[in-house]
Amino acid sequence: MTASPRFTRRTITDQVTEDLRARILSGDFPAGFQLRQDAIAAEYNVSRIPVREALQRLDAEGLVSFQPHKGAIVAHLSLDEIEELFEARKLLECELLRHAVPRMTPEDIKSIEDILAVYDEAFRSGDISKWGELNREFHDRLYRASNRPKTLEIVRMIGNNTVRFTQAQLALSGATDRAEREHHHILDACKARDVDCAVELLASHIDNSKTSLIDCLRGARPSDGTAS
Known part of the structure; x- marks a missing residue:
């Protein structure tokens, strides 16, 4: 064939x-x-x-x-499993960003700015099909300077399991303005080389995404006893 x-x-x-x-x-x-x-x-x-x-x-x-x-x-993920993945994301991604910020070059910053500009345009145009992948790419570029390839590989695998839900959450919750604002604040902290601020903002951003997603899915799914 x-x-x-x-x-x-x-x-x-x-x-x-x-x-x-x-x-x-x-x-x-x-x-x-x-x-x-x-x-x-x-x-x-x-x-x-x-x-x-x-x-x-x-x-x-x-x-x-x-x-x-x-x-x-x-694969189907229960609400408990999704919550667990977001908790793992927060632990690993905050650690990656803590290592990445001091190592970021002007080229790294420009790369993050470029993908964020594309992401912002996708928000403004309502191009829902691109939101999940652009969100993942934005986060990936934040961490590339971390020099932690194995941790980054794990984060990417977790992202594969949550990106389709994140895209749905943004569409259902209407939280695009907040997500866009939080992304820019994280980038601003990276530009200022304020590691603690950048990590704190990222942790809050992931928590907000998790809470919004769980609320959306809890409202959309019938009770099946798989999640609390």
């Missing part, structure tokens, strides 16, 4: 993984959606082998789970 022409630069498995990940994170494949290997292979015009390998990678990232009689499905 010949691979689709768009899968040419990296391995087929890499690109199937990236495409499926993007569709999960965007909400195109919602929680509980069954990912049928034969249907995906047919859609991408590839064999089932790279599809199976891609799903196994996404399982390792926590985005997919394998269930008896169903196969691979988009």
Whole structure:
């Protein structure tokens, strides 16, 4: 079977993984959606082998789970699990930012400013489909100067599990003005090299996002006994 022409630069498995990940994170494949290997292979015009390998990678990232009689499905997270992930984010990201701020170069600051400008424009234009990924990219650029690659890798994996919920939370709660304001305040503290202020603002920002998201999901989900 010949691979689709768009899968040419990296391995087929890499690109199937990236495409499926993007569709999960965007909400195109919602929680509980069954990912049928034969249907995906047919859609991408590839064999089932790279599809199976891609799903196994996404399982390792926590985005997919394998269930008896169903196969691979988009992972569902309980409210308790989402809260736990945000608490882990706060601990790790605050530590990354504490290491990053003193090391930030003018180029690092410019990179953060650039992505924030794109993010602001997506807010103003109401381009909801981009909010989750731009939010993740903004946070990622904040921490790149930390020189903590392993911690950053863990944070990115946690981000894969929360970005689709963050996007929904921003859309449902209407909290875009607050998020935009908090992002700029964090950046201002980074520019001023005020480590303690930047970390405090980040911790508050993650707490606010967690509370808003939990409130939105608690209101949207029926009671199923999976979360308190």
